[in-house]
Amino acid sequence: MTQGNAQPLQFSSLGRQPISADFNGGRLTSDGGGLLLREVDRRAGLTARLAECLTDPRDPARTIHDQRTMIAQRIFGIALAAG
DSSP states (O other), X not given: OOOOOOSOEEEEEETTEEEEEOSSOSSOOSOHHXXXXXXXXXXXOHHHHHHHHSXXXXXXXXXXXXXXXHHHXXXXXXXXXXX
């Protein structure tokens, strides 16, 4: 039998709500993959670097969400739908 790590994983908070993960059971969610993707992206800066490489043709006066947010939403949506 494999020995696991008993320490919980700490993620960036969501507003004032702290987020952590462990493998002890209890309340479970199937949305954990989204949290993991968000954390990896924050640390690696993948979507931010990708947004810097692409020009944004939209009118800034009519833009609500920045290009990095739109890229992250699309990539995360594809990744979560594939699972």
